Amino acid sequence: MAPDRTVLKVLKGEAVFPPPLWMMRQAGRYLPEYRETRKRAGSFLDLCYNPDLAAEVTLQPIERFGFDASILFSDILVVPHALGRDLRFEEGRGPQMTPITAGEIERLEADTFHVNLEPVYETVRRLRARLPHETTLIGFCGAPWTVATYMIAGHGTPDQAPARLFAYREPQAFGRLLDLLAEQSAQYLIRQVEAGADAVQIFDSWAGVLDQASFDTFCVAPVRKIVERVKAAHPQVPIIGFPKGAGASYAGYREQTGIDGLGLDWTVPLSMATELQRGGAVQGNLDPLRLVAGGRALEEGVEGILQNLGRGPLIFNLGHGIVPETPVAHVETMIDLVRRTGR
């Protein structure tokens, strides 16, 4: 571990002042330079699999803002894509896949998984070589539940009803799918670490739609399996879990899954966040729309987080990805507020 990578220090439980910061989706459409590169890339998926361009967009927000962490530019759905499922991103419609059936789950093939993902590993290698020494490089994957919701519905859905119903009706096939995704996602993260990632994050973006029994089985257990596998191979690499929308189920998630850092969405009350911080590092959790609005809404949001969480191990971040309409000037204001006030 590089001793001057502040994000890694925080993930080991140390409080750093001012807190390190980065933003989920920091390489994204709010940046004019991203939009320029995006035009040259063909499809969104072409961009994910092009190490030249994927590294370029990953580095853009680091060059512009000097964030303390850089997150690999990719998408959580490259995992099912590498397992042979079709995937395309349509402008304004998001990801589109052919919904998987119970029979097809039986026949999923992992033979060429790492070959298919080699461009991602190459991107990670180039990034670690080109990033400033003090910048933490974060790899990532989607959590099995969240990835499965897209595989089953074939696209994003407001309440993940297709996957919830599938899980209730076909518990065995659904269990097999989660097992396979957990196994492959763990191998995927391990390869990212071996290519140069300093830490990894597991995104469970749709963790907030399940009842307790389903949350324990579909969210907690597969993430725990991934953590066990990654820790067995690379015990020193910290893992951030982000069960977005988990609400009251945030309590205990760190302990149950074995993750080091806990990503908090913006709806996690700061009173609960301070409790969660007693267990280790927390990351978050500004409402991305406060960043769009700017002004007092932004100041109050940043101040609330720093006042409640700024004395413990905190990685300042948004509570979800930055949205495309965010003014770049507001990002500058936020960074300035965090670095000035959080000292």
Next chain:
Amino acid sequence: MAPDRTVLKVLKGEAVFPPPLWMMRQAGRYLPEYRETRKRAGSFLDLCYNPDLAAEVTLQPIERFGFDASILFSDILVVPHALGRDLRFEEGRGPQMTPITAGEIERLEADTFHVNLEPVYETVRRLRARLPHETTLIGFCGAPWTVATYMIAGHGTPDQAPARLFAYREPQAFGRLLDLLAEQSAQYLIRQVEAGADAVQIFDSWAGVLDQASFDTFCVAPVRKIVERVKAAHPQVPIIGFPKGAGASYAGYREQTGIDGLGLDWTVPLSMATELQRGGAVQGNLDPLRLVAGGRALEEGVEGILQNLGRGPLIFNLGHGIVPETPVAHVETMIDLVRRTGR
């Protein structure tokens, strides 16, 4: 209070075996007799404002299933409609309104509010006269935050971003809108009580998208104001609050708002629900998709709720409205399970 209305007993804090039960949206499209009446009604809004037909559909699930409570058939958006905002329901698109501006908020008029809502009060009167004596009649309104999200966006949105941004950018105008909605909603509930409602429920369907500061200001404070007004006029009438998706913010909601019963969505962990039940009655919280799936998924869901909450004050319900594709036979199975197991 009629001593044999079990829902009222539970709302006063008493445990009843088996627990009384009803379903949110129990008068709805899953019922063939509802679909028949619906065809005769013209638009959805015509149905809401037709005391004959609104009473008819409200009574249908009571006649078929003998639920312990009946909820007025209406829509939360009749309140802004009665304040002069346009409203139409389009098949497959849900409610459509003209988005309100800050200037228009200043000019909202409540002069003809009760005249406009007289058909709803008439429906309540007819219902109380026609319902079995032991059936609790529940009136309702939407919480100001949830109603405001539709007024500002003009329609339903996945994350209520338009209202959140409006609130951040125009805090004064937004505050005035919440104040007015709280005041009028309280008067609306008071009139429902005077027409014969035994209890009322406040639906905050979009309570789950706010950070803590916004939740306290936009959800908790306006609901507290409604509760104060209704309790001042009718101290004996119990009030159920339903801050759907509030997650960790469920803790304290009952005490902060002054409600009697707490409606739990299906994502509230049963371990948290048992804690919340120490403060008084809880209502919920079966995942509506377990009812669609039936079989083991349904049995496990019902059993979990009864085992965890069945010994205290519980009104058995879904964790959200029943969905149209639910088989009627599964509703019968659920009722049988609750009445047999919950004894």
